[in-house]
Amino acid sequence: MTKTGFIWCVKAIAAGITAFCILALFCVFYYNPPIHVVSGDKATCYKREPGSFWARATEGMAWGKIDQNGYNNSESVWETGEVDLLMMGSSQTEGLYVRADQCASSLLNGMFSEDGRGYQVYNIGMSAHTVYQNANNLQQAMEVYQPKRYVAIETGSVSYDILQYLAIEDGSFENLTLQEYPPVIAFAEKIPYVKLLYQQWKNYRNKEGGSEALSPGEDVYDSAGAAGRTGKLLDYMNDRVTAEGCTLILYYIPEVAFDEQGNMYFASDANTRESYGQMCREKGILFVDMADVLQRAYDEDHEVGAGFANTTVGYGHLNAKGHRMLANAIYEVIAETEEQK
Amino acid sequence: MTFASVTFLIFFALVLLGLWLLWYVLPLHGDLRRSISHVFLWGASYLFYGWWNLRLLVLLLGVTLVAFCTAGPCEEERKLLSRVRFGVGVAIPLAALGLFKYFDFFVGSFCQVFGVQQSPGLSLTLPVGISFYTFQALSYTIDVYRGRIKRETSFVRFALYISFFPQLVAGPIVRAADFLPQLMQDRKPTLHRLETGLQIFVFGMAKKLVLADNLSVFVDEVYRTPQMFHWTTVALAVVSYAIQIYMDFSGYSDMAIGCAHCMGYDLNRNFNLPYCSKNVSEFWKRWHISLSGWLQQYLYFSLGGNRRGRVRTYLNLMITMLLGGLWHGAGWTFVLWGGLHGVALCIHKAYLKRTGVGKNGAEHRAMRILCVVVTDLFVCLCWVFFRAESTTQALAVLKQLFGLKDGVIHLYSWSLVAIAVTAAATVFAYARAARKKTSGRKPVEIEGYYPVLNLSRFWALVVFFVAIGGILGLAYVGGNPFIYFQF
Numbered sequence: 001m002t003k004t005g006f007i008w009c010v011k012a013i014a015a016g017i018t019a020f021c022i023l024a025l026f027c028v029f030y031y032n033p034p035i036h037v038v039s040g041d042k043a044t045c046y047k048r049e050p051g052s053f054w055a056r057a058t059e060g061m062a063w064g065k066i067d068q069n070g071y072n073n074s075e076s077v078w079e080t081g082e083v084d085l086l087m088m089g090s091s092q093t094e095g096l097y098v099r100a101d102q103c104a105s106s107l108l109n110g111m112f113s114e115d116g117r118g119y120q121v122y123n124i125g126m127s128a129h130t131v132y133q134n135a136n137n138l139q140q141a142m143e144v145y146q147p148k149r150y151v152a153i154e155t156g157s158v159s160y161d162i163l164q165y166l167a168i169e170d171g172s173f174e175n176l177t178l179q180e181y182p183p184v185i186a187f188a189e190k191i192p193y194v195k196l197l198y199q200q201w202k203n204y205r206n207k208e209g210g211s212e213a214l215s216p217g218e219d220v221y222d223s224a225g226a227a228g229r230t231g232k233l234l235d236y237m238n239d240r241v242t243a244e245g246c247t248l249i250l251y252y253i254p255e256v257a258f259d260e261q262g263n264m265y266f267a268s269d270a271n272t273r274e275s276y277g278q279m280c281r282e283k284g285i286l287f288v289d290m291a292d293v294l295q296r297a298y299d300e301d302h303e304v305g306a307g308f309a310n311t312t313v314g315y316g317h318l319n320a321k322g323h324r325m326l327a328n329a330i331y332e333v334i335a336e337t338e339e340q341k
Numbered sequence: 342m343t344f345a346s347v348t349f350l351i352f353f354a355l356v357l358l359g360l361w362l363l364w365y366v367l368p369l370h371g372d373l374r375r376s377i378s379h380v381f382l383w384g385a386s387y388l389f390y391g392w393w394n395l396r397l398l399v400l401l402l403g404v405t406l407v408a409f410c411t412a413g414p415c416e417e418e419r420k421l422l423s424r425v426r427f428g429v430g431v432a433i434p435l436a437a438l439g440l441f442k443y444f445d446f447f448v449g450s451f452c453q454v455f456g457v458q459q460s461p462g463l464s465l466t467l468p469v470g471i472s473f474y475t476f477q478a479l480s481y482t483i484d485v486y487r488g489r490i491k492r493e494t495s496f497v498r499f500a501l502y503i504s505f506f507p508q509l510v511a512g513p514i515v516r517a518a519d520f521l522p523q524l525m526q527d528r529k530p531t532l533h534r535l536e537t538g539l540q541i542f543v544f545g546m547a548k549k550l551v552l553a554d555n556l557s558v559f560v561d562e563v564y565r566t567p568q569m570f571h572w573t574t575v576a577l578a579v580v581s582y583a584i585q586i587y588m589d590f591s592g593y594s595d596m597a598i599g600c601a602h603c604m605g606y607d608l609n610r611n612f613n614l615p616y617c618s619k620n621v622s623e624f625w626k627r628w629h630i631s632l633s634g635w636l637q638q639y640l641y642f643s644l645g646g647n648r649r650g651r652v653r654t655y656l657n658l659m660i661t662m663l664l665g666g667l668w669h670g671a672g673w674t675f676v677l678w679g680g681l682h683g684v685a686l687c688i689h690k691a692y693l694k695r696t697g698v699g700k701n702g703a704e705h706r707a708m709r710i711l712c713v714v715v716t717d718l719f720v721c722l723c724w725v726f727f728r729a730e731s732t733t734q735a736l737a738v739l740k741q742l743f744g745l746k747d748g749v750i751h752l753y754s755w756s757l758v759a760i761a762v763t764a765a766a767t768v769f770a771y772a773r774a775a776r777k778k779t780s781g782r783k784p785v786e787i788e789g790y791y792p793v794l795n796l797s798r799f800w801a802l803v804v805f806f807v808a809i810g811g812i813l814g815l816a817y818v819g820g821n822p823f824i825y826f827q828f
Contacts (some may be wrong), residue, residue, distance in 0.1 A: 011797075011799050011802060012802055014799065015800075015802035015803045015805075018803045019805075019807045019810055020804030020806075020810065021802050022803070023807060023810045023811065030814075041641065049485075110609070193810070193814065196814045197813060200813065200818050203819070204818040258566060258569060259567070260565070260566060261566070262566040262569030262748075298749075302571065302747060302748050302749045303749075304749055309751070309753060309754040310753070310755060311558070312558055312559070313562065313751050327751055
């Protein structure tokens with residue numbers, strides 16, 4: 001190699017490192033989801049790195065700071081150390097796709113503060129935590145956070161799988177686990193740009209595998225037995241919540257899709273949701289049907305509660321409007337119940 | 342194997358390595374080295390094309406053989422034979438194009454018009470790039486017949502001209518007169534060419550993967566269900582498509598030009614800031630330049646151009662644009678799109694004739710800007726027919742737009758980014774043109790450019806690497822084929 005060639009190679013390596021640093025810096029604000037760490041208290045299977053700054057601009061555009069427990073809450077909530085309403089759910093409830101102050105839990109805190117009730121809402125929503133996973137973690141979450149009045153659990157379905165329920169009941173349910181990486185990869189995982197590339201690669205792989213479109217009628221009761229099986233999981237959760245003197249709230253957040261005529265639809269149908277709601281009422285569970293709320297907002301005001309300015313309409317997580325709708329719906333159901341009492 | 346795939350990048354790296362060995366390592370004699378490099382590139386091009394479907398190679402080879410065997414000048418002493426040979430040379434590639442691309446369309450349309458029961462059609466797979474290499478073969482046959490160029494004696498060189506992989510599947514349409522002489526020279530990859538070519542390639546890749554593909558998400562959604570969206574959102578989608586198709590196709594052309602440049606060959610520019618055109622005539626001098634040049638040279642002029650009176654000029658223009666529309670795809674939406682442009686060209690021509698204003702009539706700056714805006718609006722609306730899958734869909738989009746209908750408001754962020762990038766690039770191009778301006782009277786002629794850096798400098802390398810890293814991070818990975826592949 002000539003001297004000029006050698007100098008160019010050194011320059012190129014230095015330039016490569018500089019470029020990487022620039023991209024990493026850019027990604028701190030563009031795509032910087034907080035990493036998962038082991039959750040010692042088992043209220044959730046894992047949590048976020050406490051105190052870490054996060055930003056996401058790939059689905060919506062949001063940023064915030066994880067609280068000292070590893071969840072997405074504004075710090076002022078935890079200062080009191082009291083929880084009146086504990087929210088459990090998946091990434092929808094976690095709300096890493098909207099600004100922290102636009103998240104349903106933050107909005108509820110504001111509403112309860114304004115109406116004088118002063119209830120403290122604490123959100124332990126965590127990505128990939130389904131209703132089954134949250135049912136399995138429920139007992140532990142109740143012990144750790146000791147909610148005084150309500151426990152609100154997100155459900156992505158209104159018809160439950162009996163096998164999952166049986167696994168929860170006999171203790172054989174497989175909890176979500178964090179993958180253990182070698183130290184180098186664990187370090188790389190902390191670099192936002194590397195995370196972005198990994199996400200891109202995952203998306204590329206998913207594209208190759210093909211994704212299934214949402215089909216209406218997937219999430220319905222095909223027999224009376226199906227409703228009965230769903231009821232068993234409701235009882236399981238309700239028993240644990242009422243034992244601590246709280247009321248269980250279940251809020252159904254469906255995936256949103258649109259047909260060729262532009263009509264909004266979900267995997268569940270109105271009859272199944274109505275049966276589910278009826279079952280909840282009979283058991284003393286408060287039910288919030290976000291499908292109904294989303295449908296109404298779309299039909300009456302052309303507003304879509306899911307999807308963002310950089311995704312297709314309705315695709316993915318709840319947006320700021322969706323969180324506002326969710327907060328309003330939960331607030332209304334609580335206010336109505338308390339008025340009746 | 343598309344340009345924006347890992348397979349292609351590996352393939353291209355291997356081709357470059359092969360050429361490098363051939364030109365700089367293997368101890369070969371000058372002419373032999375050149376000939377082997379042609380065979381090597383020809384083989385690589387067939388591998389590239391055969392990657393889609395091996396059977397398609399037969400058609401490519403067939404068109405190549407027909408053009409090579411039938412091409413010949415018009416000889417006075419054997420005029421009939423020359424004409425027959427020329428007729429065969431033109432008819433066979435056109436027949437292949439018609440059979441594969443238009444047979445089902447014409448049969449279907451005929452059955453529909455005359456109420457005949459729909460025939461099942463041939464349902465042949467449309468060979469990728471057939472419209473491009475057929476036109477290249479035709480241009481060669483016509484040019485040789487008219488005596489503009491000499492007949493190529495080497496089949497390998499001719500086959501390489503037809504199948505040269507950077508421009509094989511989506512252009513630019515290269516004329517024999519531009520490419521064949523390059524094959525007579527020692528064209529080889531050099532560090533300087535690599536430096537420039539790779540940057541042009543990356544530039545095109547950014548346009549395609551980051552801007553065009555991300556825009557496609559929004560555009561596809563709005564065109565699928567236009568009735569769902571507020572008219573402002575539909576308007577944004579219409580503008581977004583105009584940018585998407587430009588970024589997509591010019592991105593592909595840039596990648597083709599970059600690839601060829603790396604290997605030592607030069608392809609002509611295919612786009613020159615088309616949305617800065619002051620009228621539709623100028624638009625067609627800046628948009629898909631190789632196709633509009635081809636249509637002008639081999640169709641419009643062959644029909645008589647503007648030499649046979651005013652009515653015939655307009656008729657020729659309309660025929661050219663309607664066929665140009667049809668070239669893009671076998672569908673009435675494309676014919677309509679071509680027809681609308683044809684009408685606009687006729688009106689513009691008539692206006693020039695009537696007012697006596699020069700071609701760049703709008704001399705005043707404000708007037709020039711107004712002309713650009715009006716031209717862009719017209720072009721954007723025409724794209725509605727081009728993008729829509731049917732006239733019904735196109736009309737639904739226009740109904741939503743001009744009916745000022747209510748619906749979901751979706752301010753897609755990538756559209757805003759793309760508009761900002763396009764505007765910034767335009768302003769930069771104007772500033773660049775203004776700097777170059779020497780004569781005070783002549784209006785500034787805006788020209789496209791490639792932002793090529795000197796990669797021996799540290800910060801230029803940083804920018805280059807950031808660009809590559811940015812593409813990897815921001816590219817839409819959901820997969821979206823180049824729009825012009827279907828043509």
